[in-house]
Amino acid sequence: xxxxxxxSYLNRAVAKALCLALLVCGEAALAFSxxxxxxxxxxxxxxxxxxxxxxxxxxxxxPTEADRTTIRNExxxxxxxxxxxxxxxxxxSAQVAKDPVNKFKADVDxxxxxxxxxxxxxxxxxxxxxxKGSVPAILGFAVENGALETSTSGTSITFTGRPVQIIxxxxxxxxxxxYKVIEKNLGLGFxxxxxxxxxxxxxxxxxxxxxxxxxxxxxxxxxHVDIINHRDPRDKRYDNKWDGLRIGVAQEMANKLFRVTxxxxxxxxxxxxxxxxxxxxxxxITDAILQNGSVRNNDALNKALDDRLAAIPLPANPADLxxxxxxxxxxxxxxAARKNILDFVGTAPIFTxxxxxxxxxxGVAPQPALPDTSNFKxxxxxxxxxxxxxTSNGAVTIFNSQPQTIAANRIRDAQFSSxxxxxxxxxxxxxxxxxxxxxxxxxxxxxxxxxxxxxxxIFGPGLALRGNIGLGQAxxxxxxxxxxxxxxxxxxxxxxxxxxxxxxxRGNIGITFDLDSIIGRLKx
Amino acid sequence: MQIRNGDELDLxxxxxxNITVKITQAVGAVNNFVLNGxxxxxxxxxxxxxxAPVFKLLVQTVYKSDSGNSCExxxxxxxxxxTSVHDEIQSPGETFDAAMYTFVILK
Numbered sequence: 001x002x003x004x005x006x007x008s009y010l011n012r013a014v015a016k017a018l019c020l021a022l023l024v025c026g027e028a029a030l031a032f033s034x035x036x037x038x039x040x041x042x043x044x045x046x047x048x049x050x051x052x053x054x055x056x057x058x059x060x061x062x063p064t065e066a067d068r069t070t071i072r073n074e075x076x077x078x079x080x081x082x083x084x085x086x087x088x089x090x091x092x093s094a095q096v097a098k099d100p101v102n103k104f105k106a107d108v109d110x111x112x113x114x115x116x117x118x119x120x121x122x123x124x125x126x127x128x129x130x131x132k133g134s135v136p137a138i139l140g141f142a143v144e145n146g147a148l149e150t151s152t153s154g155t156s157i158t159f160t161g162r163p164v165q166i167i168x169x170x171x172x173x174x175x176x177x178x179y180k181v182i183e184k185n186l187g188l189g190f191x192x193x194x195x196x197x198x199x200x201x202x203x204x205x206x207x208x209x210x211x212x213x214x215x216x217x218x219x220x221x222x223x224h225v226d227i228i229n230h231r232d233p234r235d236k237r238y239d240n241k242w243d244g245l246r247i248g249v250a251q252e253m254a255n256k257l258f259r260v261t262x263x264x265x266x267x268x269x270x271x272x273x274x275x276x277x278x279x280x281x282x283x284x285i286t287d288a289i290l291q292n293g294s295v296r297n298n299d300a301l302n303k304a305l306d307d308r309l310a311a312i313p314l315p316a317n318p319a320d321l322x323x324x325x326x327x328x329x330x331x332x333x334x335x336a337a338r339k340n341i342l343d344f345v346g347t348a349p350i351f352t353x354x355x356x357x358x359x360x361x362x363g364v365a366p367q368p369a370l371p372d373t374s375n376f377k378x379x380x381x382x383x384x385x386x387x388x389x390x391t392s393n394g395a396v397t398i399f400n401s402q403p404q405t406i407a408a409n410r411i412r413d414a415q416f417s418s419x420x421x422x423x424x425x426x427x428x429x430x431x432x433x434x435x436x437x438x439x440x441x442x443x444x445x446x447x448x449x450x451x452x453x454x455x456x457x458i459f460g461p462g463l464a465l466r467g468n469i470g471l472g473q474a475x476x477x478x479x480x481x482x483x484x485x486x487x488x489x490x491x492x493x494x495x496x497x498x499x500x501x502x503x504x505x506r507g508n509i510g511i512t513f514d515l516d517s518i519i520g521r522l523k524x
Numbered sequence: 525m526q527i528r529n530g531d532e533l534d535l536x537x538x539x540x541x542n543i544t545v546k547i548t549q550a551v552g553a554v555n556n557f558v559l560n561g562x563x564x565x566x567x568x569x570x571x572x573x574x575x576a577p578v579f580k581l582l583v584q585t586v587y588k589s590d591s592g593n594s595c596e597x598x599x600x601x602x603x604x605x606x607t608s609v610h611d612e613i614q615s616p617g618e619t620f621d622a623a624m625y626t627f628v629i630l631k
């Protein structure tokens with residue numbers, strides 16, 4: 001890197017820091033992946049979500065002291081043993097057989113490495129060299145900061161989604177019902193293969209890179225179609241595998257769960273232990289809701305539930321402890337079989353087509369306006385290793401009109417890129433599936449072409465020099481478990497940039513949101 | 525069949541009454557049944573005092589993906605009366621759930 005500017009030094013510093021972060025996080029991830037623990041969090045969250053739904057119809061939030069009895073009664077009805085046998089069986093297992101239970105880290109959707117929420121690599125601020133085959137079902141929102149292929153730095157915000165499901169979400173059709181309707185309707189199923197996206201480049205305002213969402217910041221329109229994509233585990237083609245699980249290990253687990261519920265939880269002897277425990281639990285839950293004024297996003301409520309579940313009384317009879325351990329082991333077998341199915345689904349190939357219309361930045365006199373460009377891209381993805389993926393892109397970009405001033409070819413560039421994603425850890429508490437990626441990209445520019453200038457505050461064309469560009473990238477993507485948020489850290493090296501025939505090293509950090517997870521939680 | 529105490533899982537029926545259990549809606553879920561401790565394929569069973577004074581049915585739900593799945597279990601009796609409808613709605617990250625029905629035999 002020979003650009004002796006303050007920003008170039010910053011890039012070097014960031015790159016070094018990210019190198020260190022990649023190594024440290026990679027090591028930490030590997031260390032965490034070997035840990036086993038019983039995780040009651042999904043069951044606890046289920047209680048919170050169900051209580052929230054029940055109270056929504058009976059109590060106005062924030063609740064007052066006058067609502068105490070209603071809240072307590074609703075919680076009591078929810079937490080009856082007949083309604084929550086799995087919750088109590090797992091809570092008992094956590095005490096009796098913590099290792100055998102080894103609650104699965106089932107954030108499968110988050111664990112998928114084929115979804116790209118952020119902008120494609122040609123957009124300003126992207127941290128991705130290679131485009132992925134899937135897009136979020138409802139709406140993806142990504143903010144990434146940095147730059148890869150051009151020397152321009154800025155912030156791009158990308159919205160992507162499937163129109164069918166966006167319309168359903170606006171019509172207040174819940175996520176679950178949305179899938180049901182689409183599955184039953186062939187026409188909607190076909191339309192749901194299509195996705196649209198828009199990217200806003202906030203640097204186009206020229207001031208503080210503030211996102212305004214106005215037309216000036218609109219930089220890209222994207223059209224996406226799934227030609228082949230069978231990575232939804234609910235796809236009918238996997239019914240045989242699910243039937244095998246159901247009649248095998250799942251039935252065995254259900255039989256064990258019946259014994260825990262009938263022989264232990266519903267026995268008179270255990271009820272004598274359970275009822276006082278439940279009374280205290282209900283008091284703590286009610287206090288937490290009244291003190292914080294909400295059910296969801298209530299840390300005090302979560303802690304109260306966690307503490308009480310950790311203190312659930314154990315049966316006195318040693319034979320009952322053996323029954324719980326047997327249930328825990330059968331649960332582990334079922335979850336292992338379920339994970340095998342999901343891993344198999346994750347190996348299904350994906351083949352998609354993307355079209356991106358890139359709106360050029362407006363010219364500032366005396367500089368000429370840049371032509372818009374169209375990018376045509378084919379994306380192929382498969383899984384050569386368990387849980388990982390290999391993605392290849394082939395793309396051509398053309399100018400939508402003949403560029404002015406410079407007698408450039410209508411073909412702006414041709415690109416080929418590949419990326420290997422390797423999950424380095426799937427079981428990190430509160431984090432989830434950390435993915436390490438390696439990517440390479442080759443770009444051929446047949447003629448000198450116009451491109452946005454490097455200065456954020458003054459728009460106008462620069463000159464991308466003809467020739468060959470090679471880029472390599474290492475990226476660590478760290479999710480925040482259960483939030484739909486992912487943080488990509490990347491380090492990119494290249495033989496040159498489009499504007500300058502000198503090698504370049506850059507570090508980028510970003511944040512992405514997958515609203516599938518968030519909306520799925522808000523509108524189950 | 526009657527629903528007791530407003531609880532759709534706490535049911536009562538007459539001796540000899542046929543009870544029908546159906547998964548009336550399911551998205552991304554598979555179900556298993558255990559009736560009085562034995563694997564059961566679902567469908568219809570008869571309440572029989574000579575077998576047990578209280579019949580117990582566990583319905584297990586296993587979710588196929590991380591979020592957005594659900595199932596609806598509907599129970600009816602051949603003698604008419606109440607219809608029990610119970611929903612299992614997946615919370616994100618939840619892999620399985622279950623519900624235990626009890627059927628008290630009245631006469």
